[in-house]
Amino acid sequence: MDIAADCEHRMEPVLVTPSQPTPAHTLCLSNLDDQCLLRFSVEYLFVFAGHVDVDALRTALSRVLVDYYPLAGRLGPGDDGKHVVDCNAEGALFGEGFLPGLTADEFLQGSAIAKPHESWRKLLRGAEPQSFLGVPPLVVQVTRLGCGGTVLCAAISHCLCDGIGAAQFLHAWARAARFEAADHHVAPFHDRWVLRPRCPPCIAFEHQEYAMNSFPSGDERAATSSLFTGPLAPVSLTFTGAHVQRLKDRCAPWLEECTSFEALAAHVWRAWVRSLGPPSDLRVKLLFTVDIRRRVKPGLPEGYYGNGFVLACAESTAGQLAAPSGEHHAARLVRAAKEMIDDDYVRSTVDLLELRRDAMPDLSASLVISAWTRMGWRTWTSGPGGRCTWAH
Structure with a gap:
């Protein structure tokens, strides 16, 4: 159009x-x-x-x-x-x-x-x-x-x-x-x-979002590259309140007070994996942004309009996500990744970027989500x- x-x-x-x-x-x-x-x-x-x-x-x-x-x-x-x-x-x-x-x-x-x-x-x-x-x-x-x-x-x-x-x-x-x-x-x-970074910088976490310690084998690289050979088309989907509640209810027995973001992110991550059909043992990631304005100590000053987020990373095998029990498995991983983002993690990320100026997120087998609801x-x-x- x-x-x-x-x-x-x-x-x-x-x-x-x-x-x-x-x-x-x-x-x-x-x-x-x-x-x-x-x-x-x-x-x-x-x-x-x-x-x-x-x-x-x-x-x-x-x-x-x-x-x-x-x-x-x-x-x-x-x-x-x-x-x-x-x-x-x-x-x-x-x-x-x-x-x-x-x-x-x-x-x-x-x-x-x-x-x-x-x-x-x-x-x-x-x-x-x-x-x-x-x-x-x-x-x-x-x-x-x-x-x-x-x-x-x-x-x-x-x-x-x-x-x-x-x-x-x-x-x-x-x-x-x-x-x-x-x-x-x-x-x-x-x-x-x-x-600002600490002096000296100190990287205290693995930071799988940047694939610091991720070196896929030749077979894994071949399996990953084959996932993205088809054409991509933009699409817009609407999840109503009833849809979101249904997704949250699916996770309720295993994840207390599941949030809308956790339920939606888990569902989209699973749908993405199932649509691609990768090998069941391939490790796939979900990267999503987390606002750090109130997670660092002290919090960022009111009115701070620079980039105040870091990437959280949830990781699983494709088979675990695609399984019938994958809904609550994925939601638990999303929550754990989100809860990992605290002051220590943010400072470690800042220090990582100080030492590795060319650092880029690991997008080899990753879905990236950014929440704009608030x-x-x-x-x-x-x-x-x-x-x-x-x-x-």
């Missing part, structure tokens, strides 16, 4: 700079920010059924960049080989488009959200991933629809924000667009040294323009 084939760009994007002077300094990234895994931008798409004032959005962006001034800077190399943000107020990239052949209802009710299309790139011109250095870490495009509705797209460098941090920024932008007082809202916390997007959609949806 080529929804953006006729998107018109009548003018070049412009740089939006902070509306007031901002601190000019170099912001050091944490090891969690600077890991190879995150050197890309996360793209957000919002569809408003009503009219959105583009000038008001641009003006509000200029105001909110005063507080979130690193998003108006540029990523670059630091003296010690790590990347830093040059807070130079150069600005975020802001573009406009016009898509007369599409209405908000067609976008929202059709298959566009379920099956993203490459043509969506035209709804966010300037976010092409030629490099993550020296380019605006924030790119925005506002596209007017023929019905009077609006599509708002934003790309935010993952090196600067995780999902919670991006939501914090987008909420602040929305408040600025509505001229809400910011007195009772949390100010962004910029300093990343709260997650980002608070619903409260952001209550601004002018009516109902809204989002995708990433």
Whole structure:
């Protein structure tokens, strides 16, 4: 579904700079920010059924960049080989488009959200991933629809924000667009040294998420590579409350107070394994993000919008997961992996990334899940323009 084939760009994007002077300094990234895994931008798409004032959005962006001034800077190399943000107020990239052949209802009710299309790139011109250095870490495009509705797209460098941090920024932008007082809202916390490595670094765990001690045999490598030879297609599925409760009930006799995430993650992990049909003795992993803001000691400061998560790793043989009893087996593994993430584990992860700058997650036979259920997007959609949806 080529929804953006006729998107018109009548003018070049412009740089939006902070509306007031901002601190000019170099912001050091944490090891969690600077890991190879995150050197890309996360793209957000919002569809408003009503009219959105583009000038008001641009003006509000200029105001909110005063507080979130690193998003108006540029990523670059630091003296010690790590990347830093040059807070130079150069600005975020802001573009406009016009898509007369599409209405908000067609976008929202059709298959566009379920099956993203490459043509969506035209709804966010300037976010092409030629490099993550020296380019605006924030790119925005506002596209007017023929019905009077609006599509708002934003790309935010993952090196600067995780999902919670991006939501914090987008909420602040929305408040600025509505001229809400910011007195009772949390100010962004910029300093990343709260997650600095220890001296000397100490890796105290195996960290199977990074495959430090995982050296598969030739047969295992062959079995793994054969799993991913077929084409992949994006799909969107909806689990109702009744579906989730049914999954939790399946685990109830063996796992007390099973959470929705544990039940869903276990179910999806098992479905993934069963669909691939790997050898029963092949070890497979589930990697998922865990918010560490309240798991480290002391907790991360309020308003911290950098990357405040680490990867948890559950591991099992494919045969154990596919077995009839695999549901509660998988859920127990998910809970154990989640509960392992404490202050010691986080500090060990930070130290690992200090010693191994090129560390990447083990994706050889792994499913990766990221939970976005508590980002608070619903409260952001209550601004002018009516109902809204989002995708990433």
